């Protein structure tokens with residue numbers, strides 16, 4: 105997590121009503137979740153043409169291996185203009201060599217998990233574009249036909265939410281007994297609640313999808329991942 109008091113963690117409390125989805129717009133090899141975690145914790149700003157620092161932050165970064173938390177869900181991050189005050193932000197990586205489908209699935213799972221914890225419905229899961237007009241998440245808003253990837257992502261979110269039993273009013277009790285639920289529970293990839301995440305916050309980095317739900321401290325040696333330096337910049341400083 106970003107250290108309290110750092111400029112991209114102002115500590116302003118929010119009650120999130122939305123979940124905002126981003127893509128990192130960073131296709132560099134190695135620009136994965138760990139690299140972005142290093143960036144928001146160690147740097148956290150871009151230098152604008154004017155020379156001013158543009159501080160940025162968001163709540164989670166997800167790649168094809170892990171989800172890492174950078175901010176508590178009830179604190180404001182700097183990622184989407186008017187969306188900052190009302191939403192939890194998830195950045196999905198798009199680095200060279202990433203298994204994009206796996207990253208999207210992990211992000212969908214995290215989204216569904218957060219929906220359950222925060223009482224947010226799938227209709228309030230929105231692209232960054234909704235707040236500022238920026239074409240983000242660029243991957244999920246891209247492709248043809250237009251909107252298909254985003255729709256598929258939201259469909260997966262709804263599916264996970266149903267399987268996790270947090271689909272809200274529309275949730276059928278039968279869904280909990282469905283075979284898919286069983287396999288979900290048994291899958292080591294699936295966090296059943298954010299309690300697990302809260303526990304892992306103590307280790308600074310949060311991972312969804314560690315085998316057996318055991319906490320493996322991602323950097324026992326205290327060393328940063330190789331790719332963390334300078335790799336995790338985003339291409340725009342407009343957030």
Ligand SMILES: [Zn+2]
Nearest residue numbers: 126127232240
């Ligand atoms: Zn964005």
